Amino acid sequence: MQFWLDKAVAWGQADSPDTQKDTCLHLSRLRDFLQQLITHINNMSSTTETMKTLPFLGQFLGRLCWNPYVTAHATSRRLLFQCLWGLYTEHPCNAVERKANQWIRKVLCQLATEDDCGAVQTLMKHVGVPPEEYHLKVLRKRVTLLQQNIGKSCSSLGDMNQRCSCDSLLAASEACVPLVTCPEAAPLIGALLQQPVTCVRAALSENFLDALSSAYSSQLLLLEEQAVVSLWYHSLSSLEEAVLRLLERVLTKTGLTLQQLKQQLTESLLVDEGTFEGLVPTVTSESAGASRDPAVRGHHKVFDAWFLLVQCAHWVQAAVQLLVTSGPEDCGPLLWLLTFYHHPTNRGHHRALQLVHAKEAWDHLRSLFVAFARPPPVDRLQSLVTLLSSQPQRPSPSPLLILSLLVNFAVFFQQPLSGSTEILQTV
Amino acid sequence: MEAVLRNLAGTAELLAVAGRSGVVEQWDKQTLSRAFHWARYCEHVFTRFHNNPGMRRIMEKQLQLTNQSLQAAFPAYTDVSFSDLSQCQHLLLVGLLNNPELPSSIMKILFDSPANTKQTEHEDVSGLCSHIIQCKSACKVLSPLTDVSAVGADAEVQGAMLMEELATLLSQSSEACRTEHFLDSVLRGCDGAAQHFCLVIAAALLTTTNPAAQTASQDFLLDWLREKHSELRHMCSTSPPALLIDLSKQHLKFRDAYCAVLKKWASEMEYSMSDGEWVQTSTNQTSVTFQKLAERFLALLKACPSLREDVVKELNVLKISDGDFDVRGLSVWGDLLSVINKCP
Numbered sequence: 001m002q003f004w005l006d007k008a009v010a011w012g013q014a015d016s017p018d019t020q021k022d023t024c025l026h027l028s029r030l031r032d033f034l035q036q037l038i039t040h041i042n043n044m045s046s047t048t049e050t051m052k053t054l055p056f057l058g059q060f061l062g063r064l065c066w067n068p069y070v071t072a073h074a075t076s077r078r079l080l081f082q083c084l085w086g087l088y089t090e091h092p093c094n095a096v097e098r099k100a101n102q103w104i105r106k107v108l109c110q111l112a113t114e115d116d117c118g119a120v121q122t123l124m125k126h127v128g129v130p131p132e133e134y135h136l137k138v139l140r141k142r143v144t145l146l147q148q149n150i151g152k153s154c155s156s157l158g159d160m161n162q163r164c165s166c167d168s169l170l171a172a173s174e175a176c177v178p179l180v181t182c183p184e185a186a187p188l189i190g191a192l193l194q195q196p197v198t199c200v201r202a203a204l205s206e207n208f209l210d211a212l213s214s215a216y217s218s219q220l221l222l223l224e225e226q227a228v229v230s231l232w233y234h235s236l237s238s239l240e241e242a243v244l245r246l247l248e249r250v251l252t253k254t255g256l257t258l259q260q261l262k263q264q265l266t267e268s269l270l271v272d273e274g275t276f277e278g279l280v281p282t283v284t285s286e287s288a289g290a291s292r293d294p295a296v297r298g299h300h301k302v303f304d305a306w307f308l309l310v311q312c313a314h315w316v317q318a319a320v321q322l323l324v325t326s327g328p329e330d331c332g333p334l335l336w337l338l339t340f341y342h343h344p345t346n347r348g349h350h351r352a353l354q355l356v357h358a359k360e361a362w363d364h365l366r367s368l369f370v371a372f373a374r375p376p377p378v379d380r381l382q383s384l385v386t387l388l389s390s391q392p393q394r395p396s397p398s399p400l401l402i403l404s405l406l407v408n409f410a411v412f413f414q415q416p417l418s419g420s421t422e423i424l425q426t427v
Numbered sequence: 428m429e430a431v432l433r434n435l436a437g438t439a440e441l442l443a444v445a446g447r448s449g450v451v452e453q454w455d456k457q458t459l460s461r462a463f464h465w466a467r468y469c470e471h472v473f474t475r476f477h478n479n480p481g482m483r484r485i486m487e488k489q490l491q492l493t494n495q496s497l498q499a500a501f502p503a504y505t506d507v508s509f510s511d512l513s514q515c516q517h518l519l520l521v522g523l524l525n526n527p528e529l530p531s532s533i534m535k536i537l538f539d540s541p542a543n544t545k546q547t548e549h550e551d552v553s554g555l556c557s558h559i560i561q562c563k564s565a566c567k568v569l570s571p572l573t574d575v576s577a578v579g580a581d582a583e584v585q586g587a588m589l590m591e592e593l594a595t596l597l598s599q600s601s602e603a604c605r606t607e608h609f610l611d612s613v614l615r616g617c618d619g620a621a622q623h624f625c626l627v628i629a630a631a632l633l634t635t636t637n638p639a640a641q642t643a644s645q646d647f648l649l650d651w652l653r654e655k656h657s658e659l660r661h662m663c664s665t666s667p668p669a670l671l672i673d674l675s676k677q678h679l680k681f682r683d684a685y686c687a688v689l690k691k692w693a694s695e696m697e698y699s700m701s702d703g704e705w706v707q708t709s710t711n712q713t714s715v716t717f718q719k720l721a722e723r724f725l726a727l728l729k730a731c732p733s734l735r736e737d738v739v740k741e742l743n744v745l746k747i748s749d750g751d752f753d754v755r756g757l758s759v760w761g762d763l764l765s766v767i768n769k770c771p
């Protein structure tokens with residue numbers, strides 16, 4: 001507690017660049033601490049008791065309320081207010097509690113309604129603009145100004161001695177740490193993420209990327225599609241988060257209709273609708289007729305998604321391993337992922353057929369390994385060999401795919417090693 | 428019309444109740460939403476009719492009546508004027524949050540935070556205060572990065588709003604004095620914050636978002652400014668010189684006014700033998716050295732080359748009237764002229 005109290009005192013209202021930077025650095029840890037405080041406050045039977053255990057709590061919370069870096073971020077603001085409400089007593093029975101109530105109301109009232117500059121208020125009254133609208137306009141103006149500054153490209157190309165506008169990128173990204181949950185700041189954050197890295201100095205603050213990542217996982221981030229994809233490029237952990245979330249959603253929901261599955265996959269931005277078309281076994285007139293207007297854009301996104309998947313190949317590995325142990329109901333999306341990895345393009349719309357073949361291969365392998373018959377049935381093995389040695393012509397799935405399935409089955413399937421070895425040797 | 432007046436009266440009563448009555452104890456989320464709905468309604472009414480003198484008068488009369496009856500009902504009641512209506516939601520919020528009888532449950536609704544940033548309904552009362560605080564804080568967080576420019580985002584926004592209002596006034600009324608009154612009252616309102624006011628004026632004059640509509644408004648503003656001698660002087664001495672140059676480049680009238688101020692400053696200087704330099708005599712002005720004054724002249728002439736010939740001619744005339752000596756320290760005009768002539 002003392003550590004954080006000292007910090008709060010040192011930060012003040014975050015007026016100097018040092019205090020601003022320090023606040024940003026500690027924001028996520030502060031959130032954890034506030035969460036701990038809430039638990040502590042809730043465990044106490046009354047505010048009087050809480051104040052006995054933490055006499056400086058009021059001072060601490062009060063200081064944080066006036067630090068805009070703390071109040072700008074949705075989560076830290078929510079936690080801070082929760083602490084305050086935790087100290088509020090519906091039926092106060094002594095002076096301490098009454099005073100606490102009064103103080104809490106006063107602080108909240110001031111935060112929401114007071115304005116620093118009287119002259120501004122008068123001017124706004126004269127032109128008939130309410131304070132809320134004014135602040136919103138100023139915020140949007142600031143965001144636009146910064147966006148324009150960032151847009152200015154840099155031509156120093158790696159010359160460390162030349163000064164360039166990219167220095168401001170780092171500062172801007174650092175300042176945006178508390179603003180990751182602020183919808184009005186989204187254009188600025190998007191611009192920062194999509195700024196091409198042309199110069200050694202054009203780096204985004206690590207703290208900023210972490211803050212974005214955690215806002216993304218709490219689903220508090222509101223960015224445009226392009227910006228989200230750019231985030232994945234910058235921060236591998238947020239990409240992993242996205243893939244993990246997708247797999248979780250897709251695998252844990254049994255009985256997903258095809259439409260729902262499609263929605264899940266496209267919402268995740270990892271898959272583009274055009275790519276998904278192959279999953280629809282019966283070509284309805286809708287999906288056949290509808291030519292995706294931004295077709296080029298579609299291909300771009302497909303490539304982007306595939307490229308990212310390749311960079312995170314361990315996800316594909318995980319999918320293959322899962323295929324060994326999953327049942328026929330669950331294998332659909334996993335097979336899809338595997339097929340996509342090996343055949344990202346969908347020329348001739350053979351994806352559906354490829355998937356059917358992939359499923360056949362999987363069934364094959366499964367029955368091969370499940371059946372404890374020794375020696376393994378020759379005809380099964382024969383067809384497997386055929387699949388493996390066949391030319392990689394569409395629509396059959398690539399031999400590599402079959403091979404990786406085979407190897408994984410051999411390694412991970414629950415059966416004596418000898419059985420697996422025999423199958424492998426024979427094949 | 429009847430309905431509108433009734434609603435205005437009703438909302439004024441609502442404001443009084445919200446701020447002063449224990450009735451708020453009974454309020455729930457629905458009541459709260461309705462209250463803010465009516466406040467928004469009044470804001471719309473204001474926007475619609477504030478530049479319509481006839482309608483405005485009728486509404487002001489209604490409010491006067493309502494105020495009288497509310498005065499009787501609530502001790503220390505403060506009147507609600509028509510112009511207050513532009514900030515009706517804010518007034519409602521201030522009243523509620525300052526009302527000790529307001530249940531904490533209602534406050535919690537106002538300060539609630541959304542679970543995720545799915546677009547909340549535009550007119551949802553829940554989290555209203557949270558959003559306001561987020562907005563104000565975000566402004567403060569971004570201010571160190573953006574306010575390095577001469578004018579600053581706040582002043583730009585205020586300047587733009589000022590221009591909008593001017594344009595509306597000028598288009599709607601043929602009497603120039605109404606618009607003058609408006610500017611005068613704005614100036615009075617900024618009493619004690621003269622520098623801020625100067626920045627806003629500068630920003631207003633530099634707004635370029637809507638050139639067609641702007642010329643008339645900016646012209647009017649310039650004419651008005653030229654008559655306000657002390658404000659103009661203050662503006663020239665406290666604003667960043669680069670800003671003044673920008674203004675001079677954009678507006679001929681400002682260029683001439685600025686030049687006139689510089690000449691006035693020069694005329695107030697006396698040569699001090701002990702310092703070996705020209706110094707300002709009057710002490711109640713922001714001090715400017717001869718060096719700085721000369722720099723400003725040079726900067727102005729560099730930015731507005733068309734001015735040069737006239738200025739040089741004028742300075743020459745003044746120098747001649749001072750005796751036409753080429754010795755330093757005898758005529759401020761001569762000394763200025765020699766600095767100017769050195770830098771073509």
